[in-house]
Amino acid sequence: MARPREFDEEAVLLLAVEHFWEHGYEATSIRDLAEVMGLTSASIYNTFGDKRSLYRRALDFYVDHSFGDRVGRFEGNLPPRQAVEAFFNEIVARSLEDTKRGGCMLVNSALEVAPHDPEFQRVVANVLVHVEDFFRRCVEAGQRDGTISNRQSADDMARMLLGMVLGIRVLARTRPERALLEGLVRPAFVLLDPGSVAP
Amino acid sequence: MARPREFDEEAVLLLAVEHFWEHGYEATSIRDLAEVMGLTSASIYNTFGDKRSLYRRALDFYVDHSFGDRVGRFEGNLPPRQAVEAFFNEIVARSLEDTKRGGCMLVNSALEVAPHDPEFQRVVANVLVHVEDFFRRCVEAGQRDGTISNRQSADDMARMLLGMVLGIRVLARTRPERALLEGLVRPAFVLLDPGSVAP
DNA sequence: TGTAATTTAAAACGAGCGTTCTAAAACCCA
DNA sequence: TGGGTTTTAGAACGCTCGTTTTAAATTACA
Numbered sequence: 201m202a203r204p205r206e207f208d209e210e211a212v213l214l215l216a217v218e219h220f221w222e223h224g225y226e227a228t229s230i231r232d233l234a235e236v237m238g239l240t241s242a243s244i245y246n247t248f249g250d251k252r253s254l255y256r257r258a259l260d261f262y263v264d265h266s267f268g269d270r271v272g273r274f275e276g277n278l279p280p281r282q283a284v285e286a287f288f289n290e291i292v293a294r295s296l297e298d299t300k301r302g303g304c305m306l307v308n309s310a311l312e313v314a315p316h317d318p319e320f321q322r323v324v325a326n327v328l329v330h331v332e333d334f335f336r337r338c339v340e341a342g343q344r345d346g347t348i349s350n351r352q353s354a355d356d357m358a359r360m361l362l363g364m365v366l367g368i369r370v371l372a373r374t375r376p377e378r379a380l381l382e383g384l385v386r387p388a389f390v391l392l393d394p395g396s397v398a399p
Numbered sequence: 400m401a402r403p404r405e406f407d408e409e410a411v412l413l414l415a416v417e418h419f420w421e422h423g424y425e426a427t428s429i430r431d432l433a434e435v436m437g438l439t440s441a442s443i444y445n446t447f448g449d450k451r452s453l454y455r456r457a458l459d460f461y462v463d464h465s466f467g468d469r470v471g472r473f474e475g476n477l478p479p480r481q482a483v484e485a486f487f488n489e490i491v492a493r494s495l496e497d498t499k500r501g502g503c504m505l506v507n508s509a510l511e512v513a514p515h516d517p518e519f520q521r522v523v524a525n526v527l528v529h530v531e532d533f534f535r536r537c538v539e540a541g542q543r544d545g546t547i548s549n550r551q552s553a554d555d556m557a558r559m560l561l562g563m564v565l566g567i568r569v570l571a572r573t574r575p576e577r578a579l580l581e582g583l584v585r586p587a588f589v590l591l592d593p594g595s596v597a598p
Numbered sequence: 599t600g601t602a603a604t605t606t607a608a609a610a611c612g613a614g615c616g617t618t619c620t621a622a623a624a625c626c627c628a
Numbered sequence: 629t630g631g632g633t634t635t636t637a638g639a640a641c642g643c644t645c646g647t648t649t650t651a652a653a654t655t656a657c658a
Contacts, residue, residue: 204624204626311510363563387590
């Protein structure tokens with residue numbers, strides 16, 4: 201009936217993700233994207249709609265393949281305490297090998313796009329809630345099996361862990377130093393340790 | 400000899416700070432700034448040079464009047480443990496009353512400008528080092544006077560506190576919820592408590 | 599009071615922006 | 629093989645960007 205596409209939609213979307221991830225929303229032009237994706241602007245608009253819609257697709261793709269994937273791999277496959285530690289170790293490792301200096305696209309979106317765009321604010325906040333929930337489930341399970349301290353509420357522990365993740369991702373983008381990032385998580389892990397007793 | 404300026408340089412710089420702070424670098428145009436500052440673009444270029452130089456001046460101004468001011472007010476005037484707590488309490492309070500959703504201009508710069516601009520990377524990293532040093536001095540002093548636990552090294556404690564600050568400022572921009580931010584800092588304060596003993 | 603110096607106001611510059619339009623090209627089914 | 633449909637390529641649109649220019653306005657000092 202009609203002429204078929206000459207490209208794979210997911211493949212070019214991934215290329216868009218990588219560029220948005222590294223350069224952000226405002227600093228990326230449609231012409232930049234066309235070059236990186238190997239398409240003309242007409243093909244981009246035909247396939248993804250306008251720039252904002254493409255960014256939305258890119259962000260969703262990123263979230264599914266980073267946070268979403270990570271939670272899925274660890275939860276259930278690891279004891280809760282190890283799941284938390286694995287989550288942090290992977291984020292620190294990712295941050296240290298991030299030579300493109302892209303940081304975390306979700307955190308970047310939280311600061312560049314979300315504050316003045318209600319839709320993106322909702323999307324970003326929703327992901328952060330999911331990460332917090334993951335931490336809370338881990339902490340609750342760890343408190344039950346005795347691998348995580350129950351001196352603090354699971355709610356507060358999850359909140360703190362969420363804050364640490366975000367702090368790591370900000371720090372990593374201007375000071376990607378191993379000693380700094382690894383030293384940062386040590387006290388958090390100590391706080392998880394059971395057996396600490398108030399004076 | 401010559402016609403004098405019709406405006407106060409510091410006053411209009413503050414107006415530029417407020418706009419950059421809320422909207423970021425890329426999304427702010429010279430025309431936006433001219434309107435906000437009540438100047439023509441020619442006056443802006445005469446006084447501050449190009450857009451990037453003005454942003455640099457604005458960021459320096461912001462840092463001096465937020466982090467710099469805060470460290471100066473607390474260190475020396477408060478016992479070390481209280482200095483840390485006051486620092487966090489003020490940041491949480493600021494974040495919750497931040498109706499403009501500007502977040503922290505330094506964190507914004509760390510993610511938008513610094514990654515691809517060596518000069519700004521150096522500036523931002525330098526400020527973060529100063530904040531970390533402030534925390535380290537507080538922890539060391541607190542460990543000496545017995546108000547802060549010495550189970551963790553002052554280096555690691557300072558790193559964690561720095562990470563928490565950045566995490567709060569990111570979270571506050573998409574989820575400015577009191578329970579979240581206040582719950583986030585509670586475990587950190589518990590970690591500071593002396594008297595906790597390993598099992 | 600006139601002249602040199604500087605700041606203003608406002609127009610103008612070229613470049614790049616997001617987006618759309620016009621044709622030509624490529625395919626499937628009749 | 630031809631007609632209908634979609635995708636391509638690339639020019640084009642109007643607009644805004646950062647920055648500069650031109651000329652009028654304003655001052656201090658000779």
